[in-house]
Amino acid sequence: MTWIRFLVKTFAKPLYRFLSKPNKNPLKTQKILLTKILKLNQNTVFGKTHKFHQISSIRKFQEYLSPQPYEYFRPFINSMTQGKTDVLIPGSPLYWGRTAGSTGASKLIPITNRSIRNATRGTLLIYLSYIAENPQAHSKFLDGTVCFFNANPALEYINNIPVGFGTGIFSQSSQNQIWGPIFQKLTYTTGHLFEIKNIQQRYHHLTRETIQKDIHVFSGVTTVVLGLLEVILKYTQQKNPKIKNIRDLFPNYQFSILGGESPKFYERRLFSLIGEKIDYREVYGATEEIIGVQLQDSPGLTPLFHANFLEFTPLNSTERLLIHEVKKNVDYKIIITNFNGLYAYTLGDVIKFIKTDPPLFEFSHREGTINMASEKMTVQQISTALTLTNQQHDCTVVEYCVVGKYTPKPHYIVILEYLAAQNPTDEKEYLKSFNENLMQSNPVYREQVIGIRAIADPILWIVKNGTFFNLEQQNLEAGLPMGQHKIQHLSTNESLLKKFADYIIKEIKLG
Structure with a gap:
């Protein structure tokens, strides 16, 4: 047992209780946070324009600042990129965070040191809560290496301020915190590999470096972790066909922290790749800020009340609710205010x-949906239907894309890549089950398909193994940065269909 493991195992529970104090009284924590944010930023251009010095209560704040999307902040951010200071925040940002563009065009977000500390604290809470559940068994990962698959921390510079993706910024900045030496001792990050421009050479280096380490934890964006583990396995099997799964390479792999996309849909693929189940926890955040973390084995994310002042708007409503006013099983749009210069900012996510x-x-x-005939189909509804269908037919989907096609009549093209030897025995029955589950998930879709027949039955394209990986590599090689290279889960862009055309094994239709 290393000295790090001994110390953390001993003090995990009291340290976790201490760091969790803001969660004991969420409303009080939120009021204190909003006061700090407004006071710190009242002399900025934005603060003066919006009369921060006159805001003395939450209701006053809501009166002075209406919820706004990114475009409202763009002129202020453009001013900052031109070298102006004290615009949205005091001075200049530590980094510019570039979004992956999953909800639209790529955006620049100012990142401050407080935001870095919030992300670090959120990750620390996950680790401490996990260890506190079973100190003896769950602390074992501290005897090995934590591998963090991070994005590029410095894509370019704007007025000497680095521009990078969130995971890259976090990994680089965390090393500058007071616990930097411990962090460096425990963690292997992959940011240095971005200096290798050739994708295949980069993967060879990644494989060579990781298999030499005793890795107990793999962490990062869910789909990136899965994709890179598959790369490592593939490259290793080329030299040693006896290697069957990730467990053969990393026998002590026990835990993951996964974010970016909900791991729930990818569970079967992950466990199949590893060779058995492992523990994992989810982190939910965006470039704008970390929002919530999973602090228990059961599903559910705890809001980080010390990081963002949070407001919640029910769908089809303008009411702005606080944390003590929300109700169970109601969808809310998130509005955040934080130290990154975002005030009453509409994130675009629904929780x-x-x-x-x-x-x-x-x-x-x-908020992005497929909307062929007022059905407003969401990623969550598609994923729920797919997960249920996979369980019913005992198969595993590696990745998917659903494209709305308007001709000859509105319908969905469902593009699925199955895990090798885990595809359905009857593809037509599979498609039928999926459509039924989709109708169960979205009643409006059901009415449009069965009732008024505004939407035709879906068509299933089964594509070759490796299709999504190959297309994403093509995007990388074409110059798209990590994050923007991914194939969208939902789209009405029919040009996507052309990209998949050469990979189709079967086309399945109902009727």
Whole structure:
């Protein structure tokens, strides 16, 4: 047992209780946080324009600042990129965070040192809560290496301020915190590999470096972790065909922290790749800020009340609710205010509380939908239907894309890549089950398909193994940065269909 493991195992529970204090009285924590944010930023251009010095209560704040999307902040951010200071925040940002563009065009977000500390604290809470559950068994990962698959921390510079993706910024900045030496001792990060421009050479280096380490934890964006583990396995099997799964390479792999996309849909693929089940916890955040973390084995994310002042707007409503006013099983749009210069900022995500005391929520969907005939189909509804269908037919989907096609009549093209030897025995029955589950998930879709027949039955494209990986590599090689290279889960862009055309094994239709 290393000295780090001994210390953390001994003090995990009291340290976790100490760091969790803001969660004991969420409303009080939120009021204090909003006061700090307004006071710190009252002399900025934005603060003066919006009369921060006159705001003395939450209701006053809501009166002075209406919820706004990114475009409202763009002129202020453009001013900052031109070298102006004290615009949205005091001075200049530590980094510029570039979004992956999953909800639209890529955006620049100012990142401050407080935001870095919030992300670090959120990750620390996950680790401490996990260890506190079973100190002896769950602390074992501290005897090995934590591998963090991070994005590029410095894509370019704007007025000497680095521009990077969130996970890259976090990994680089965390090393500069007071616990930097411990962090460096425990953690292997992959940011240095971005200096290798050739994708295949980069993967060879990644494989060579990781298999030499005793890795106990793999962490990062869910789909990136899965994709890179598959790369490592593939490259290793080329030299040693006896290697069957990730467990053969990393026998002590026990835990993951996964974010970016909900791991729930990818569970079967992950466990199949590893060779058995492992523990994992979810972190929910965006470039704008970390929002919530999973602090228990059961599903549910705890809001980080010390990081963002949070407001919640029910769908089809303008009412702005606080944390003590939310209800279970209601969808809410999130509005955040934080130290990154975002005030009453509409994130574009929709969440649902599964518990209110203490508050626990789950990510529901992003506001982007397929909307062929007022059905407003979400990623969550598609994923739920797919997961249920996979269980019913005992198969595993590696990745999927659903494209709305308007001709000759509105319908969905469902593009699925199955895990090798885990595809359905009857593809037509599979498609039928999926459509039924989709109608169960979305009543409006059901009415449009069965009732007024505004939407035709879906068509299933089964594609070759490796299709999504190959297309994403093509995007990387074409110059798209990590994050923007991913194939969207939902789209009405029919040009996507051309990309998949050469990979189709079967086309399945109902009727």
